[in-house]
Amino acid sequence: MLILGEKSLSVLVKWILDLVFLGGLAITITLPYGLRWYMNALYPTNSENYSFMLGFLYFTGIVCLVLVNEIRKIFKTLNRRNPFMMDNVKSLNRVGWACFIIAAAYILKILFYNSVLTTIITMIFIIAGLFSIVLAEVFRQAIEVKEENDLTI
């Protein structure tokens, strides 16, 4: 199976990311209704406070949308077969910091309403953030090598 280029895995991933972005946008917009429905009908035994959860989910939701949008931008350049550009380094750094902001919000939530799932999500976001920052530096070095290679005749 093709990884890059037309009709490849990266195009499929970009398509999935578009769906995730639109879905996330829809959920964020309808959050007050969705959260009430979730708390009353689906999970009535929960102990979480409605307004705290609303604020928490709005904040992490918007940061998450920014994060997914940055990854979409990276995949757009991947599909154009030119991923080694400075914009992608900036995007990866932004993804990293968005991950850290979300992790910080989840650590705050652990203080009020702890659960195993919350802890796992916090750890995943911290590791994803570290990974993105390192990957951004790898991309930056790759750009230097590519420029050197482009100017070797």
Add this chain to the structure above:
Amino acid sequence: MAIVVNLDVMMAKRKMSLSELAAKVDITLANLSILKNNKAKAIRLTTLEAICQALDCQPGDILEYRPD
């Protein structure tokens, strides 16, 4: 950069155009322009060989060391 590429001098001597040389050396016109305008960071020995062959000259005729 103290190394100067004097490609245009040799091309004028041999009365060869840029596109003609690009076709003979089998590199793109864009890359040959980079070389001619001293924008290149490095030159492959195979490229140098092909240019010398096409222009019938020595590497010293194309490359020159000029201290700044």
